[in-house]
Amino acid sequence: MAPRRAEEVPVKRVAALGCKLPQQLPAGEILTDITQKKWKLGGAIGYGGFGDIYLASDNLNTSVGQDAKYVIKIEPHNNGPLFVEMNFYIRAARRDMIDSWCKSQDKRRVGVPSYEGSGSHVYRDQRFRFLVIPRYGIDIGKFFLSQNRKLSTKLVNNLAIQMLDALEYIHSRGYAHADVKGSNILLALQGQNGGKENTKAYLVDYGLAYRFRTASGMHKPFVHDERRAHEGTLEFTSRDAHHGTHSRRGDLETLGYNILQWLCGRLPWENENGGMSLTANPDDVHSQKDLLFSDVTAFIKSCFPHKKNPPTSLVDYMKYIADLGFETKPNYSYLRGLFQNVSYQETNVPTFLFNMDESNENISCAKSYKRPNLRERRPCRPVNGEIRITRNTHPIVPKKEKYFSWEAVLARHPDKLAKVSIQAPPSPLTPPPSPPPQFLVPSPPSQPTYAMLHVLRRIKEKQSGMIKHRSSKSSDSELKPKWMTPAMEEIAQLKKKAQEANTTNSNTTRLTRSRVAFLKRKANEKSFPEEETNSAYSRSIKKRKLLPSIAANLNVYIKQKKLLSRLKNAV
Structure with missing residues (x-):
């Protein structure tokens, strides 16, 4: 068979x-x-x-x-x-x-x-x-293996420029690819009958795409997530992805690992024949990547032992990533300029892959030069928060005539109409809103709804005194606060009676607990002789061991009562 x-x-x-x-x-x-x-x-x-x-x-x-x-x-x-x-x-x-x-x-x-x-x-x-x-053709991973694990410098620079264009577009939409590798980079087919591949490369497989921007346009902060740690392909995983988070910096770092592998044959943390072993420890790989960025020049020199000088473009590329912040927008133009000038060409790759007329169609004719430390000019008009457009590249948009339709207005939801048209008038009594935190971008304040407007109107009426209080049955209920309990109300009434007694008798002493108890007992007894009252009151003073000053005040009060009774009898 x-x-x-x-x-x-x-x-x-x-x-x-x-x-x-x-x-x-x-x-x-x-x-x-x-x-x-x-x-x-x-x-x-x-x-x-x-x-x-x-x-x-x-x-x-x-x-x-x-x-x-x-x-x-x-x-x-x-x-x-x-x-x-x-x-x-x-x-x-x-x-x-x-x-x-x-x-x-x-x-x-x-x-x-x-x-x-x-x-x-x-x-x-x-x-x-x-x-x-x-549909596309062969992927770079298979082509890399078919060429004995080594690609030419010219082809690598060509792929790097196209992948930087693709990443710039993806990042402008608020996404990070999070899995850039050779098997996810496909070459386009030339012709309908499956002819030879050209150098048009496409970045595919967005199953791990990460949205690094929120709905408000803010960049998500760096947070270590143990559930997503070491996500992606281990040999190309970025340092941020080892912590479980992704950003634009991580995609550029992953692309740098691919460029290093294509040029030198294998990464330092791979096996001798390439690839990762099943027992590889992700933490050990992470530590080796941290070591790479601690001294980029020395580490890349160790990856090219047979060359006197490693590729300058790759060294500058890795140095730029080492200094790039987690939330910083990369300078894609500078990074593309590192790979535009190719000094030498290897001849172990088919010549049809070096058709520079197709590969350089996105490269400007101006000579590239490095300016990594210069501040970029502000855009004249931002688009999606990512694209920089100059005055010469503004698209000419024809002016549209404004068309008003009552049907479109009435078709909208009433709450949405209220949010746009109804605004509360400014009030000097309401305090200004508190400023947002420094790390947040100030967002436009939301417009009030019908319920919010009703609450604001009631607050202003209370502040201006327009709301009339309901009339109570007695004057006591008007003065009585709503938070008082029955026991507190009883004490307040006793204090009120004591104040009235003080106004009638200006020479009377202040009320104490013993005095209040004495008045209660006196009110309960219908007939109580004056002498017994004095003796009972003196005994209570002795039993309770009151201070001499209190006893003297009580004696004065008793004498005053006797004088008042004599005056009444004389009259």
Whole structure:
């Protein structure tokens, strides 16, 4: 029996940890995306730990061949990476977005695939999620292995410039790729029949895309997340990704590791034949990467033992990343300028990969020079907070005539109308709002709703005294605070009676506890002789051991009472 070809040998599919592999769909299956556009499946061309990749076509009348223009990634609904990738393409990689950015930056193209379609599909009671993107050729990882793990300097510089363009676009949309590596960089096909590859490279696979900007446009702070620590491919993981967070600096650092591998053959923390062992400790790899950035020049020299001088562009690139802040916007123009001037060319790579007419289409003709420490000029008009546009590159936008329609106004929600049109008048009694923290960007204040306006109106009426208090039945209820308990009310009434007694008798002494108790006992007794009262009161003073001053005051009070009774009898 003749041996089977490599294409006929079945590939062993291994699912990623915690994920399920989907059932293989038959060729000719029709899928409908969210825009009701239909796609026809072809044969499977790739298998991963999360799903499969199929050839696809939008022409339903013919079978899908090897010249298909599109591919479809399919995963079960329970898996997560394709869901993240679909959200990235819908929010940041639609064709109109890419075209407008290229036009504003005066570029012909950028190496980011365009979104073609996505949706859900049910096959044999199993639900799938799918994504449609353009089809590309061989990836740089396979090409790197086919060239004995070494690429030419000219090709590496060409790839670095295109990947910097792609990362600049991704970062302008508020995302970080978080998994830049050779197997995720694909070369475009030349012609419809699968001809030779050219140097148009595209950055794919956004299953780990990280949104480093919040909805308000702020950069997320650096926070160590143990759940996402060491995320990505270990040999290319950035120092920030080892802590579980991502930023623009991390993507540039990951690209630097790829450039170093393409030029010298392997990274210092890889095996001798390349790749990482299954027992590699991520913390040890992280420490080696920290050592690299502690002395960039010495470390890169050790990676090129057979060369007198390592590539200057790579050394300057790594030094720039070592000094770059976590939330700082990189100077992409300076970094591209490091790889534009190529001094020598190796001849161990096919010559069709060095078509500089296609690779340098995004490079300006002006001579590049290094100015890393100079402050950038402010843009005349910012676009999306990321793009710098000068006066000469402003797109000419025709003026649109204003059209007013009552139907559009009345169709809006009443609360939204109130937020725009109704504003509370400024009041001198209300304090000014507190300033925001220094690390926050001041956001525009929200407009009040109907309920908020009602509360503000009531507060102002109370402050101006326009609200009339309800009339109470007695004067005591008007003076009585609402927070007093019954016991406190009784004490307040006793104090009020004592104050009235003090006003009638100016010579009377102040009330004490013993005096109040004595008055209560006297009121309860209907007939109480004056002498007994004096003797009882004197006994109570002795028993309670009152101070001599209190006893003297009480004696004076008794004498005054006797005088008052004699005057009444005389009258």
